[in-house]
Amino acid sequence: TGNITISNETLSTNDLLLVSTLFDLTAKGTIGFDTSLNLGANIRFTELFSLAMAKKISELRDWLDKDNRLNIPLRIQGTATNVVVVPDVTELLKSNAGKVLTNKLLGKVFGDNKEKGKDSKKSGGLGGLLGGF
Structure with missing residues (x-):
């Protein structure tokens, strides 16, 4: 219709x-x-x-x-x-799925926010590559 x-x-x-x-x-x-x-x-x-x-x-x-x-x-x-x-892609990124995908991608690029012991530096991603700067 x-x-x-x-x-x-x-x-x-x-x-x-x-x-x-x-x-x-x-x-x-x-x-x-x-x-x-x-x-x-x-x-x-x-x-x-x-x-x-x-x-x-x-x-x-x-x-x-x-x-x-x-x-x-x-x-x-x-x-x-x-x-x-x-x-x-433009509309997808505006959706909940796009937000989740963006957060996962940013987590991989910049490292996650999980604390490791007393050190709260980001691990993985650029944080791991740059030594947690």
């Missing part, structure tokens, strides 16, 4: 919704008469599927929303005969 406007040989939508038994996909953006695609989208899997995936891949637990559903922001680009679907 959704509303579409047509102008200058381009279809535009702000509320496209595709529903299946496995996921819902929302999207907004444009589809050109030349078959060009430029859509921001979000795929939200069912709770049952999401929990099964998170059980198999523990890192996905951070991606579950309050309803225990995997939510993945996407970019849909290219043409109708050459569709390119990639994670929308």
Whole structure:
């Protein structure tokens, strides 16, 4: 479902919704008469599927929303005969999963904050490399 406007040989939508038994996909953006695609989208899997995936891949637990559903922001680009679907990194970093990922990455780069005995210097990452400076 959704509303579409047509102008200058381009279809535009702000509320496209595709529903299946496995996921819902929302999207907004444009589809050109030349078959060009430029859509921001979000795929939200069912709770049952999401929990099964998170059980198999523990890192996905951070991606579950309050309803225990995997939510993945996407970019849909290219043409109708050459569709390119990639994670929308900008939107992903704004999400809880992105914040967790950023914290883990920063922890690896700069070292964790775990105290070792009396010494509270950071271990690992740049802290370990630079001797805890």
